[in-house]
Amino acid sequence: MSSYNSNLSETTAANLSSSRMPTEFLLSLAVGPLLLGVLATDAIFSWLQSTGISSEEVFRGERLPVLHFPDSATQE
Incomplete structure (x- = not known):
């Protein structure tokens, strides 16, 4: 049971870091047009x-x- 919890926490941590990357990337792409x-x-x-x-x-x-x-x- 403990190995299942540790695998679940590692998978959750990996998903959080991979989901953060697109958000930061999209935010960095939006800064340029905003400044322009x-x-x-x-x-x-x-x-x-x-x-x-x-x-x-x-x-x-x-x-x-x-x-x-x-x-x-003068005209008259």
Whole structure:
């Protein structure tokens, strides 16, 4: 009976170590895309922020040309 228990515990220990390997391997594979996603999100946020600042400059009128409208009194 004791040999059966020792064989069972050795088999259980072997199964646990072999089941841990795929989990750690899958976790290590998932880290790369996660880091790339974080970097891509940061780049997109930076681009959107610079686009917003540029649009504020356009709407403020610094880059718009001065339009000369004719007076309505001179046309008559």
